[in-house]
Amino acid sequence: MKMASSSSSSSSLFGFFFVIIVVIVARFSGAGAEEFKVGDEAGWREPPEKDTSDFYNIWAGKIRFLVGDSIYFAYNNDSVLAVDKAGYYHCNMSHPYATFNDGNTTIALDHPGVFYFVSGYPDQCKNGQRLIVRVLALHPPSPSPTGGLPPSAAAEPPSPSPSSSSAATLVPVAVFASTFVALVVAMVTICVAH
Secondary structure (H helix, E strand, C coil): CHHHHHHHHHHHHHHHHHHHHHHHHHHHCCCCCCEEECCHHHCCCCCCCCCCCCHHHHHHHCCCEECCCEEEEECCCCCEEEECHHHHHCCCCCCCCEEECCCEEEEECCCCEEEEEEECCHHHHHCCCEEEEEEECCCCCCCCCCCCCCHHHHCCCCCCEECCCCCCCCCCHHHHHHHHHHHHHHHHHHHHHC
16 A cells, blocks of 8 residues: 555656756747747837837837847838948938838847848938847856956957747756756655655
C-alpha cells in the first residue's frame, strides 16, 4: 500500500517538474517575443493635423520593446526608411540603412539600441510620420572592463533586419542549462527520498 502512494507522489512530482521545464524552455526560446503593429489601428500614415508631431513616439513610448520583438508597418502608397539619428531629426532620406515599400513590412528588433524610421516622403516625415524605437536587451550587458561606453552609445546600430517570420531572439543558453540541471537534480533527489 505504501509503495503505491510513493509511486503516485513520484509521478505527481515528475509531472510538476516537467511542466516547470516546459515553461522555462518556452520563455527562453523566444516564445515571449511580440510583434507590434506600428500606430496600432492607425497604421503607418501621416498623422492628422489634430495629432501632435510625436504621434508615433507617443505610441512607442507606451511599449517596452525587447530584443526578439518585431514591429510591423502596414501602409498604402508610402514607404518606410530606416535611417540614422540625423536622418530622423532632419527628415534626410539620402542615406537610409534600408528602404521598404511593399505595404507590409516587419522589422526584427534583433539587437538592443535605438532604431529610427521615417516616411519616404519628406513632407510626411516633417509632419510627424517618423518613429524612434528603443530596444532593451533581455539581460543588461556586462560592464566594460575599460569603463568605456556601451556599444549602442558609441556608434549607430546596424540596419534593422526585415523579417517575414518571427523575430530573431537571443537564447541565454547558460541560464537555461543551469536552471534545467538544478530542476533535474531536485526532481531526482525528491524522487529518491520517497
